[in-house]
Amino acid sequence: MYFTEEPDHVRLLRDTMHRFVERELPRERVREWDRVGEAPREVFEKLAETGVCGLTIDEAYGGVGKDLVSAIAVIEELARRGGAAAGPYIHCAFYGGLNIGENGSPTQKRELLPKLAQGKILVAYGLSEPDVGGDLASVQTKARMSKDGTSVSISGTKRWCTGARIADYIICLVNSDPDSQKYHNLSLILVPTSSEGIQVRDIEHSGLRYTRSTDVIFDEVNVPVENVLGGPSGWNQGWSMLAKDALDVEKLEIAAYALGNFSAAVDDAWLYAQERRQFGKPICAHQAVRHTLSEVKTNLQAARHMLYHAAWLANEQKPCSAEASMAKLFIGDIGLQSVLKCQQIMGAYGCSADFDMERYVREATLIPIVGGSSNMQKNNIAARLGLPSA
Numbered sequence: 001m002y003f004t005e006e007p008d009h010v011r012l013l014r015d016t017m018h019r020f021v022e023r024e025l026p027r028e029r030v031r032e033w034d035r036v037g038e039a040p041r042e043v044f045e046k047l048a049e050t051g052v053c054g055l056t057i058d059e060a061y062g063g064v065g066k067d068l069v070s071a072i073a074v075i076e077e078l079a080r081r082g083g084a085a086a087g088p089y090i091h092c093a094f095y096g097g098l099n100i101g102e103n104g105s106p107t108q109k110r111e112l113l114p115k116l117a118q119g120k121i122l123v124a125y126g127l128s129e130p131d132v133g134g135d136l137a138s139v140q141t142k143a144r145m146s147k148d149g150t151s152v153s154i155s156g157t158k159r160w161c162t163g164a165r166i167a168d169y170i171i172c173l174v175n176s177d178p179d180s181q182k183y184h185n186l187s188l189i190l191v192p193t194s195s196e197g198i199q200v201r202d203i204e205h206s207g208l209r210y211t212r213s214t215d216v217i218f219d220e221v222n223v224p225v226e227n228v229l230g231g232p233s234g235w236n237q238g239w240s241m242l243a244k245d246a247l248d249v250e251k252l253e254i255a256a257y258a259l260g261n262f263s264a265a266v267d268d269a270w271l272y273a274q275e276r277r278q279f280g281k282p283i284c285a286h287q288a289v290r291h292t293l294s295e296v297k298t299n300l301q302a303a304r305h306m307l308y309h310a311a312w313l314a315n316e317q318k319p320c321s322a323e324a325s326m327a328k329l330f331i332g333d334i335g336l337q338s339v340l341k342c343q344q345i346m347g348a349y350g351c352s353a354d355f356d357m358e359r360y361v362r363e364a365t366l367i368p369i370v371g372g373s374s375n376m377q378k379n380n381i382a383a384r385l386g387l388p389s390a
C-alpha cells in the first residue's frame with residue numbers, strides 16, 4: 001500500500017501554514033533576516049501558538065499525537081519562505097520532540113516533552129566535528145563518567161552545530177568509552193547550552209542562515225548522569241539510538257525543507273516566465289523555456305511523491321531507511337539541478353539580492369551535503385537493498 005492521497009487534515013494544516021507564511025514571513029523581512037543570519041524568536045513563538053510543535057509528541061506529554069506526515073508538511077510549507085520558522089520548528093519538534101519521545105528516559109520525557117509541545121525549548125544537534133563528517137561513529141569529543149557515577153564530563157569540539165545560539169540543549173554525540181569497539185562506545189548527552197565550559201563561535205556560511213551554524217567547544221563541561229539521553233542506561237547506547245529511527249527521520253525533515261525551497265523556486269520561475277516579455281512575447285511562450293518549466297514541475301511532482309511515501313512509511317513505523325535515503329538523494333540532487341534551471345529562467349534577476357531565487361539556489365546547494373551527503377545516501381540505499389560490497 002502507498003500513501004497517495006493527502007488526507008483532509010493535512011490539507012487544512014497546509015492552508016493554515018500558508019496563511020501563517022503570508023502573514024508572518026513577508027518576503028522583504030525574510031531577505032533581511034537571511035542577510036544577517038538571524039530570525040526573530042517571536043515569529044517562532046507565534047508559530048508555536050498554532051499547536052504544530054505537538055505533532056511529534058504523544059498526547060500523554062501534552063502533544064497532539066505523533067503525525068509525521070503532518071509535521072513534514074509543516075516543514076515544507078514553512079520552508080517555502082526559508083528557514084526563519086522552518087529551522088526553529090525542526091529544532092523543536094524533530095531534534096527535540098521526536099528524539100526525546102523515542103529515546104528519552106521517563107524523567108526526560110516528563111520534564112521536556114510538555115515544554116517542547118508548546119515550543120518553549122529548542123534543541124541543536126552536535127554530531128559533526130572538525131575531523132568527522134559522514135563517519136559519525138568516529139567522533140572524538142569525549143565524555144567520562146565521574147568515579148561515583150553521578151556526573152559526566154565532556155571535552156572536545158563540535159563543528160557546524162546549527163542553532164547552538166538559540167537552543168536550550170545540544171544533543172551531543174560523544175565517545176564515552178575508550179576501551180570499547182566502534183559503534184559500542186558512543187553516547188548522546190543532553191547538554192544545556194547554559195553549562196559552564198561551553199564556548200560558541202560563529203561560522204560564516206552561504207545557506208541555512210536562519211541562525212548561524214557554529215563551532216561549540218566543550219571544556220570539561222559537567223552535567224548530571226541523568227542528562228545522558230535515555231538516562232544512565234543510555235550510556236554507550238548512542239549509536240543504536242541514532243541509527244534507528246532518528247537518522248531516517250532526519251533525512252526526511254531535511255528533504256521536506258528542500259522540497260519547500262524547490263517548490264517555491266518553481267513557483268517563482270513559473271510566474272516570472274509569464275510576466276517577462278522578450279522578442280514580443282512572454283518568455284514562457286518560447287519552447288525552450290516551456291520545456292524547462294515542464295521538466296522542473298515533473299521533478300517536483302516526483303520529489304513530492306517520494307518524500308510523502310517515505311514519511312507515511314515512517315509514520316506507520318514500517319521500515320523506511322532505503323526510501324528515506326532515496327527521497328533525500330533525489331530531492332537533494334534533482335532539486336539542486338531544477339532550482340538552477342529556475343534561476344536560469346529568471347536570467348540576471350535570478351542572481352539579484354532583490355529576488356528570492358538567489359536564496360533558493362544557496363539553500364539548494366547545501367542539501368546534497370547536510371544531514372548525510374548524497375554519496376552517503378547511495379551507500380545506505382545499496383546496503384539496505386542488500387547489494388554485496390565485496
Ligand SMILES: Cc1cc2nc3c(=O)[nH]c(=O)nc-3n(C[C@H](O)[C@H](O)[C@H](O)COP(=O)(O)OP(=O)(O)OC[C@H]3O[C@@H](n4cnc5c(N)ncnc54)[C@H](O)[C@@H]3O)c2cc1C
Nearest residue numbers: 125126127128133134160161162208213370371372373375
Ligand atoms: C550549513 C550547515 C549546517 C549544518 N548543521 C549541522 C548540525 O546542526 N549538526 C551537525 O552535527 N552537523 C551539521 N552540519 C554538518 C553536515 O551534516 C555535514 O557537512 C555532513 O554530514 C557531511 O560531512 P562533511 O561535510 O564533513 O563531509 P565528509 O564526510 O568529509 O565528506 C566529504 C565528501 O566525501 C564524500 N564521502 C565521504 N565518505 C564517503 C564514503 N564512505 N563513500 C562515498 N563518498 C564519501 C562525501 O559524499 C562528500 O562528498 C551542517 C553543515 C552545514 C554546511
